[in-house]
Amino acid sequence: MQILEHQDEFRESLLSWYRREKRDLPWRRTSNPYYIWISEVMLQQTRVDTVIPYYERFVEKFPTMSALAEAEEEELLKQWEGLGYYSRARNLQAGVREVVENYGGSVPANRKEISALKGVGPYTAGAVLSIAYGIPEHAVDGNVMRVLSRLLIIEEDIAIPRTKKIFEKVVMDLIDKEDPSSFNQGLMELGATICTPKPRCLLCPVRDFCAAFLEGRQEELPVKTKKTKMxxxxxxxxxxxxxxxxxxxxxxxxxxxxxxxxxxxxxxxxxxxxxxxxxxxxxxxxxxxxxxxxxxxxxxxxxxxxxxxxxxxxxxxxxxxxxxxxxxxxxxxxxxxxxxxxxxxxxxxxxx
The missing domain is CATH 3.90.79.10 (Nucleoside Triphosphate Pyrophosphohydrolase)
Structure with a gap:
């Protein structure tokens, strides 16, 4: 079946699988946009298992945006110690301070304003808007690009930044308007657990919609050029x-x-x-x-x-x-x- 011709069936297959099989993660037990923002920043370039204890300690130490906004940098960095990519922590605090100062402590619920916050890129903005507020917005990360490149045989190089626009448009065409949170998280979960670099196609709930699987090309995608030598x-x-x-x-x-x-x-x-x-x-x-x-x-x-x-x-x-x-x-x-x-x-x- 072609996904674009059977969108309703595809969405139902993805959403029912996600609701049944999703991992029990602490940030999935809340709709607090501040907490979801924290989790999404921590999950950038870091494994889920590593993030869980950091997330739990962080929200206990800084339970409100005001608490994080008022924290000394050394106190912030100590909570982030060992998680790496420390600019994430500084940008998160700077963005939270902007929310406290300019939005009365309420995270903006539209892409234009939330994207203007320090450190909030297109993915983080879409994740917070869809998961916390239920707004149908794209949240495209590496996992999502891998899934969609196989489902639709998208052969553009995902290492090129402008390629992400293609995937963002696809998500907006496919997203479930009633439950965008589960749709976006379902794509992320699929990429993290099933549609991995070495795909586990026999376990995939949307295998019947996957053009790459039907053509035996799933391991060829996504196309990604290698980084320059480190x-x-x-x-x-x-x-x-x-x-x-x-x-x-x-x-x-x-x-x-x-x-x-x-x-x-x-x-x-x-x-x-x-x-x-x-x-x-x-x-x-x-x-x-x-x-x-x-x-x-x-x-x-x-x-x-x-x-x-x-x-x-x-x-x-x-x-x-x-x-x-x-x-x-x-x-x-x-x-x-x-x-x-x-x-x-x-x-x-x-x-x-």
Whole structure:
């Protein structure tokens, strides 16, 4: 059956499957647009299982938009610690502040106004409008594009941003006007659980409507060009302890990668210059008794760190950099830290 000729049957098959099989996720138990907004931001580039405990802690810590709007950035980043892509958290707070200041704490219920908020793109806008307010608006993410590219054999490259417009139009043609929330979430759920990169077609509730399945082309779609080769940067992180058992951390700059998060002094290993010399040149720090800890890779969206970590002590003659200070173990625990630093810190605690 062709989907465009049997839209009612397609919608009924998708919606009945979703209502029967949908996963029980905490943000599906609410129609609060603020909570749904939080969940959609967290779910960007992050697995559902990872997001669940973060979401639950976040809404407990910031149960209202006013609570988030008034929070200090360090408090916000601590709640986001380990989730990655920290600009999401900052943009979420900035957008919430706009709602509190300009809309009396009520998330706008139309695409023009909600899309003008900081950090709210077409997908997030459509997700909040359809799920929280029941407004028939498109919410097209990677899962949805994969599903629709197979259902309709859409061969345009989904890595090209303008291609999303094609899928947005398709959703608006197909969307269930009575229950747009379940329709959009049904497409998302299908892409997340059945119509995956390696599709499980025998379990698919809309297989009979899928043009790619009928032609045996489901694994060819979607068309997506590969990203350019990722930059790999070798770096060293040095964990420094003083005679009082305190730990030296520095705060990263307010702009750029991992902005304002706390880390052990870190340097790029771009040549063969010894670690001691690099630390002296970059931070004015003299190291003693330096020994290797753990080595690992950490992948960002555009760069991979090949990270080597070390445990060292300071020379008694050393002065510490202006952007660094010593913290007790309890204070280190309370600081917002990126995932690589958490990994090293856990290694230190495990060997204590």
């Amino acid at each position: 930059k790999i940067t070798p770096v060293a992180s040095v964990v420094i302890r003083n005679e009082q058992g305190q730990w030296l951390l520095r705060q990263r700059p307010a702009k750029g990668l991992l902005a304002n998060l706390w880390e052990f002094p870190m340097i790029e290993l771009t040549d063969d210059e010894p670690l001691h010399d690099k630390m002296r040149a970059q931070y004015g720090i003299e190291l003693h008794h330096c020994k290797a800890l753990i080595n690992f890779k950490h992948v960002f969206s555009h760069i991979t760190w090949e990270l080597q970590s070390y445990l060292a002590e300071l020379s008694s003659m050393t002065t510490i950099p202006d952007d660094a200070q010593f913290f007790t173990e309890e204070e280190v625990e309370a600081l917002p830290k990126p995932v690589p630093v958490i990994k090293i810190w856990n290694e230190i605690k495990g060997n204590a």
